Amino acid sequence: MLLYKFTKFYELLFKFPPVLIWREKAINSLEKELKNLNIKPSNILDVGCGTGILISLLRKLYPQSEILGIDISAPMLNLAIKRYGKLAKFKNLDFFYFKERQDLIIVFHSFTYFPLVPVIEKIKSLLNPGGSCVIVTNGRAPFSIIHQFIVSKLLRTKLNIYSPKDFQSLFPHTKWDLHSRIISQFEGSFILSVSNKI
Ligand SMILES: C[S@@+](CC[C@H](N)C(=O)[O-])C[C@H]1O[C@@H](n2cnc3c(N)ncnc32)[C@H](O)[C@@H]1O
Numbered sequence: 001m002l003l004y005k006f007t008k009f010y011e012l013l014f015k016f017p018p019v020l021i022w023r024e025k026a027i028n029s030l031e032k033e034l035k036n037l038n039i040k041p042s043n044i045l046d047v048g049c050g051t052g053i054l055i056s057l058l059r060k061l062y063p064q065s066e067i068l069g070i071d072i073s074a075p076m077l078n079l080a081i082k083r084y085g086k087l088a089k090f091k092n093l094d095f096f097y098f099k100e101r102q103d104l105i106i107v108f109h110s111f112t113y114f115p116l117v118p119v120i121e122k123i124k125s126l127l128n129p130g131g132s133c134v135i136v137t138n139g140r141a142p143f144s145i146i147h148q149f150i151v152s153k154l155l156r157t158k159l160n161i162y163s164p165k166d167f168q169s170l171f172p173h174t175k176w177d178l179h180s181r182i183i184s185q186f187e188g189s190f191i192l193s194v195s196n197k198i
Contacts, residue, residue, distance in 0.1 A: 003155060004073035007051055022187045026136050027057065029183045029191045030108065033134055034061055037193065041065050041103030045126070047095050048072070048110025052080030052088070058106075059087045070098060096122060103131045111137035112148075112159040120170045124196075132195040139163045141188025164190055 003010055014023050042065060046054055049069030058067050067088035071077040077092050084090075091098075095114070105123055107114075123133050138144035140161055148159045164180035171178045171194050183189040 004050075004076045007075050007079045010076070011051060018187070022184050022189060025183050026109070026189055026191075027053070029181065030054070030106070030134060030136055031057055031061070033181075033191055033193050037132055037134075037195070039104065039132060041131075043068065043100070043102050044104040044106065045070065045098070045100075045102045046088075047098075047105060047107045048113065049080055049090070049108075050076045050110070052084040052090075054106065054108055055080070055084040055088050065104075068100075070095060095119070098122075098126065100126070101128050101131075102126050103128050105131070105133040107133070107135045107137070109136055109138075111135050112161065115160065116162055116166060117170065120167070127196050130196055130198045132193065135192045136183070136189065137162065137192075139188040139190050141186060143186055144188040161188075164192055167192055167194070 014020055041062060044058055044062060044065050044067045046058065046067065046069040049055070049071050052069060055067065055069060068091065069077070069080055069088055070091045070093045071080070072092070072094045074092050077090055081090050105126060111119070127133060138161060140163055144161055148161055151157050151159050167178065175197055177195045177197060178192070180190050180192040183191055
């Protein structure tokens with residue numbers, strides 16, 4: 001997307017309320033969820049890592065793990081490498097071409113770029129037995145609908161909005177532990193966590 005060529009401008013959008021506050025809430029929710037999961041992943045994949053906003057947190061929570069950030073946008077990824085190249089590895093790659101199995105997959109505010117069923121099948125195919133996936137994304141709410149409209153008109157990019165319910169049938173409870181929580185009602189953001197029952 002055009003916006004991701006202008007990485008500094010992209011980051012500027014997150015420097016002012018209410019987006020700044022929503023972002024802090026989303027990161028805090030992710031940290032809380034990861035602590036609750038209480039896992040020791042040997043490897044972690046940050047899908048659509050952008051400029052690497054999560055890398056310091058992941059390194060703090062998982063000092064021993066292999067952390068890999070992937071992103072389809074080279075400018076975003078280059079900034080991530082410049083900032084966090086010592087803390088993690090990075091690859092300029094479309095998630096659908098990624099092949100290495102993982103203990104933990106995080107999709108933080110990049111889920112709207114993916115069609116639901118294919119991306120869930122991809123995530124399932126990559127998770128190791130007992131592995132977990134945590135998704136932070138925007139559901140149907142005033143802000144996300146306005147945001148979706150502006151992005152489609154100005155940037156000609158389709159964003160997909162899902163609700164926590166859309167995930168339930170894709171993760172049958174016989175095989176998966178799934179739960180979700182709203183992060184911000186107005187933004188429509190929620191966190192969804194799924195773990196593969198061994
Ligand atoms: C809204 S940004 C979020 C970036 C970062 N997670 C953050 O919160 O700052 C969405 C990111 O997803 C990336 N992305 C979109 N489609 C992708 C794909 N198919 N594979 C990998 N990355 C993708 C974009 O390039 C962009 O950097």
